């Protein structure tokens with residue numbers, strides 16, 4: 050439980066780069082991601098890894 054809270058605070062939220070709104074659960078979004086090298090390959094929660102890697106993220110409304 051404590052780890053989950055820590056994770057939520059230390060990790061970047063997945064935010065739309067157009068309107069700045071946070072991507073919500075169940076929402077479809079588009080993200081442009083540069084394929085990282087084998088060494089830099091990100092592992093972890095999908096939303097956090099996308100938030101860290103994506104060049105841009107577009108929410109449902111901005112598409």
Ligand SMILES: [Zn+2]
Pocket residue numbers: 065066067068069070107108109110111
């Ligand atoms: Zn948006």
